[in-house]
Amino acid sequence: MKKPTTSASPISETRSRRRFLHNAGLVAAALATEAMLPRPVWSAAGSTKDVKPSSTILAAECDSPHPHDIRIRWIGHSTVLLTMGGVNILTDPVLFDRYGINILGVTVGPERLVQPAFTVDTMPKPDLVLLSHAHMDHMDTATLAAIAHKFPHSVDVITASRTADIINDYAWRSLNEMDWGDTASVGSIRLKALRVKHNGWRLPGEACRANGQPRTGRSYNGYCIEQNGIRIVFGGDTAYTRDFADVGPVDVAIMPIGAYDPYPETHCTPEEALAMATMMKARAFVPIHHSTFKQSEEPLSEPLRRLRKAMQDSTTQLALASVGKTVTVRLA
Numbered sequence: 001m002k003k004p005t006t007s008a009s010p011i012s013e014t015r016s017r018r019r020f021l022h023n024a025g026l027v028a029a030a031l032a033t034e035a036m037l038p039r040p041v042w043s044a045a046g047s048t049k050d051v052k053p054s055s056t057i058l059a060a061e062c063d064s065p066h067p068h069d070i071r072i073r074w075i076g077h078s079t080v081l082l083t084m085g086g087v088n089i090l091t092d093p094v095l096f097d098r099y100g101i102n103i104l105g106v107t108v109g110p111e112r113l114v115q116p117a118f119t120v121d122t123m124p125k126p127d128l129v130l131l132s133h134a135h136m137d138h139m140d141t142a143t144l145a146a147i148a149h150k151f152p153h154s155v156d157v158i159t160a161s162r163t164a165d166i167i168n169d170y171a172w173r174s175l176n177e178m179d180w181g182d183t184a185s186v187g188s189i190r191l192k193a194l195r196v197k198h199n200g201w202r203l204p205g206e207a208c209r210a211n212g213q214p215r216t217g218r219s220y221n222g223y224c225i226e227q228n229g230i231r232i233v234f235g236g237d238t239a240y241t242r243d244f245a246d247v248g249p250v251d252v253a254i255m256p257i258g259a260y261d262p263y264p265e266t267h268c269t270p271e272e273a274l275a276m277a278t279m280m281k282a283r284a285f286v287p288i289h290h291s292t293f294k295q296s297e298e299p300l301s302e303p304l305r306r307l308r309k310a311m312q313d314s315t316t317q318l319a320l321a322s323v324g325k326t327v328t329v330r331l332a
């Protein structure tokens, strides 16, 4: 099995690199038995920032779906299900009662305060799991192992540079890393990995890209996801950064708004999250990373309250605010 590459590239680098981590036998078996989602295809990382999104309308819940609708459902914390042309993309799945370190079969970490919109038992099959980074509230090995066990050899996974080793033993169809600026296509869906401002170490002492180890440390991504001219940004976990000014315009910005107190160097405030959405000329905003786990000092309800206040003067609309809610993005 090929090891994950350990080289890193600056964001200005324009060449994409492909990182397949699966053995040939597994790939051959998948090809022989499955005729479903095309395997992710990596392409030269051309900039997409000049592509203007098609006009869209947004509906909170839609009774008469169109085939090209994109549906965005908040499952809880940073877990979002995007359904695009029949393809299910699941971000940072965390579906159990706690996340954290497993000690003798017991998960030690924050308790979930709001039940997820679905469980592993009731979830639809994800075609693609998109992971932003290796922090335990985003790359939850218990949830990922359960997904791979339920849907063996049928889920593609994309994650940040130098993080795939954590989940390399599970039965994925494919497991790949993307670095900042890399692009990939999955059927008609185009993906671009975005630089965010965060850190990447999972356990104390691990190499981290943000801690002076840019070529060996664990990295962290946001993603731009595009289909039929509709562009959605999943911001992952990030502090305030002007890097998002290069991303827009987008239709929907899915951005974190919680855990800023006392961690402003790695987590944006609600006002900063909205500022970054404004930078991207986002028409709609889906807040994540709030109201699900108690991770920080600010009251659990504060991020959403501050966001609503900040949005009073914004042209960006709040697309949804409750776990389980869906927003539909439609070509006009």
Ligand SMILES: [Zn+2]
Residues within 6 Å of the ligand: 133, 135, 138, 198, 237
């Ligand atoms: Zn994080």
Ligand SMILES: [Zn+2]
Residues within 6 Å of the ligand: 135, 137, 138, 237, 289
């Ligand atoms: Zn987080």
